[in-house]
Amino acid sequence: MENVDVAIVGAGIAGLACGVALSDAGFRVLVLEAADTPGGRARSWTDATTGDRVDIGPHILLSEYRNMLAWLERLGTASQVRWQRERFLTLVDPPHAPVAVRVGRLPPPLHMLPSMLAIPQLSLRDTLSNARLMWRIARLTPQALQALDGTTAEALLRADGVSPRYVDWFWRTAAMTVMNVPLNACSAAALLQLFRYLMGVGSYRVGFARVGLGDLYVPQAVRAIEAAGGRVRTSTQAASLRIDGDRATGLRLHDGTEIRARACVAAVPPAELADLLPPGCEASHPPFARLRDFAPSPYVSTYLWFDRVLGPARFWSNVWAPDRLNYDFYDLAHIRDDLVDRRSVIAANIIYSDRLPPLDDAAIIEATRRELCLHVPEAAHARLVHAAVHRIPMAIPAPFPGSEAMRPVAVTPIDGLVLAGDWLQTGLPVSMESAARAAALAAEAVCTSLGRPRTIVKPLPRVEGLFALAGRGRMP
Numbered sequence: 001m002e003n004v005d006v007a008i009v010g011a012g013i014a015g016l017a018c019g020v021a022l023s024d025a026g027f028r029v030l031v032l033e034a035a036d037t038p039g040g041r042a043r044s045w046t047d048a049t050t051g052d053r054v055d056i057g058p059h060i061l062l063s064e065y066r067n068m069l070a071w072l073e074r075l076g077t078a079s080q081v082r083w084q085r086e087r088f089l090t091l092v093d094p095p096h097a098p099v100a101v102r103v104g105r106l107p108p109p110l111h112m113l114p115s116m117l118a119i120p121q122l123s124l125r126d127t128l129s130n131a132r133l134m135w136r137i138a139r140l141t142p143q144a145l146q147a148l149d150g151t152t153a154e155a156l157l158r159a160d161g162v163s164p165r166y167v168d169w170f171w172r173t174a175a176m177t178v179m180n181v182p183l184n185a186c187s188a189a190a191l192l193q194l195f196r197y198l199m200g201v202g203s204y205r206v207g208f209a210r211v212g213l214g215d216l217y218v219p220q221a222v223r224a225i226e227a228a229g230g231r232v233r234t235s236t237q238a239a240s241l242r243i244d245g246d247r248a249t250g251l252r253l254h255d256g257t258e259i260r261a262r263a264c265v266a267a268v269p270p271a272e273l274a275d276l277l278p279p280g281c282e283a284s285h286p287p288f289a290r291l292r293d294f295a296p297s298p299y300v301s302t303y304l305w306f307d308r309v310l311g312p313a314r315f316w317s318n319v320w321a322p323d324r325l326n327y328d329f330y331d332l333a334h335i336r337d338d339l340v341d342r343r344s345v346i347a348a349n350i351i352y353s354d355r356l357p358p359l360d361d362a363a364i365i366e367a368t369r370r371e372l373c374l375h376v377p378e379a380a381h382a383r384l385v386h387a388a389v390h391r392i393p394m395a396i397p398a399p400f401p402g403s404e405a406m407r408p409v410a411v412t413p414i415d416g417l418v419l420a421g422d423w424l425q426t427g428l429p430v431s432m433e434s435a436a437r438a439a440a441l442a443a444e445a446v447c448t449s450l451g452r453p454r455t456i457v458k459p460l461p462r463v464e465g466l467f468a469l470a471g472r473g474r475m476p
C-alpha cells in the first residue's frame, strides 16, 4: 500500500503537465506509465542504426499553443522550438509550382487571402465560393457548433456552395493534414471550430522541436515532479480505479499493489479509461457511456536518412489526391540542432492510414521516396542510407461526425476522479495543445477539491479583425 496526494495514470503530455502543475502547487504526485518510457504519443527514442533521436512521428507546434508553450517555459525548453517566420505552409501539387501560403498583414480573415488568390489552380470564383462558409464561421455560436457535429464537413461545404475545385484542392487537403481524417468522415463542427481560429487569428506561426520532441519535456517534467517529492514510475500499468461509493480513493496496479490517493487523474485515451473503470461504471455515469465509441485515426510515420543534404525545403505538404499516401514532409536537416547541415533526414506522415491497402515497410519506403521527389527531385539521385517505418495505431481519436459531443469535461461525477488527455472537451481540436490545456483544467480541478485553488489554464486564443466584429458576443 502506498499513500500519495495525487495519483496520475499516464505520462503523456497531459499526465506529465498535470503532474508538474500539481507538484508546483505543493502536492506529492505519483505518475504511473505503462510503457517503458514517458512521453506517450509525442515520445522520442534513439534510432539504433544511426544513433539519431527520432520521434514517434513528426509534429508541429503553433504559436497559439498557449498552455503547451507556457508549460515549456516552466520547464525551461521554450527556446528549443524553432519558429518558422517566413511562411505558414508550402503546398505541393505538381506540375504546378509549389504554393507558399503566408500569413500577411491584412486583418483576419483576410491575412492569407493574397496567398490564396495567387494559386493558379483556383480561380477567383472558386475562392469567392467560400464567402458563405466564412460568414458562418465568423458568426458561430456554441449551439450552431453542436448542431453541426452530426454533419460531415463535406456535406456542409457543399450546402454552403463551395466550388468542387476548391473543396478538392484546399478543403480535402486541410481535412487530412489538420483534422487527420478525410473530409467526408470529418465532423463539420470539429473543422469549423479549428478554422475559426486559423481564420480569426492573424499571428499564427508554425514551430518544430529543435531536439527530439519528447526531449522538450520528458526529462524536465520528471525532474520537476521528483524535486517536489513525487515520482514517475514507468513500466507500471494501472489495472483499475478504486471507487468506494461515489468516491475515487486510489488505484490497483497489475501486480496487485494498492495506491491510496486523495485525488486521481486519468490522463489516458478513452478506451484505456474505460478499462480502468469498475464494472457497471460506464453504464451508470453518462460521461463514460460512450468511451468505447471513439475511433482512432492511425498513422504511419516514415523516416528516411540520405547521404547528403537534399535541398533547402524544410516543411511542406502534398495536396490531396485520391491515391496520395503522405501529406506532411519535414527535412530535419533544417529543423534539428543535431542534424543541421549534416545530412537530410526526411520525416513524413501517412495520415489516417486505414484508408490504404496493407503495405509492407519496403513498399511504404519506396512510395514515400517517390512522393518526396514531387518536391525534392534530388532525392531520386541521393543514396538512401537507412529508413524506419513507425506504425501508430492511434495518433488521435478521429474527429468523426458525432465525436465532439462525446468529449467529456475534466470533472467527473465521481468525487476525487478527474480526467485529462487531448480528447477531452477543451474548446480545441485534439492536439498537443488540447492535451496541455486538459492537463491545466484537471490540475485546477484537483487544486480546488484539495483546498488550494489556483489559476493554471491559459485562455483560448482570441479571434481578431472582422471575425471579432462579426462574432462579437457569440462564442465564450
Ligand SMILES: Cc1cc2nc3c(=O)[nH]c(=O)nc-3n(C[C@H](O)[C@H](O)[C@H](O)COP(=O)(O)OP(=O)(O)OC[C@H]3O[C@@H](n4cnc5c(N)ncnc54)[C@H](O)[C@@H]3O)c2cc1C
Pocket: 009, 010, 011, 012, 013, 014, 015, 032, 033, 034, 035, 038, 039, 040, 041, 042, 056, 057, 058, 059, 060, 061, 236, 237, 238, 239, 267, 268, 269, 272, 276, 299, 301, 349, 392, 394, 395, 396, 420, 421, 422, 423, 430, 431, 432, 433, 435
Ligand atoms: C505521428 C503523430 C503526429 C502528430 N502530430 C501532431 C501535431 O503535428 N501537432 C499536435 O498538436 N499534435 C499532434 N499529434 C497528437 C499529439 O501527439 C497528441 O495529441 C498528444 O501527444 C496526446 O497526449 P496525451 O497525454 O493526451 O495522451 P498520450 O500521449 O496517449 O498519453 C497517455 C499515456 O498513458 C499511458 N497509459 C495508458 N493506459 C495506461 C494504464 N492503464 N496505466 C499506465 N499508463 C497508461 C500510455 O502508455 C501513454 O503514455 C500527433 C500524434 C502522432 C502520433
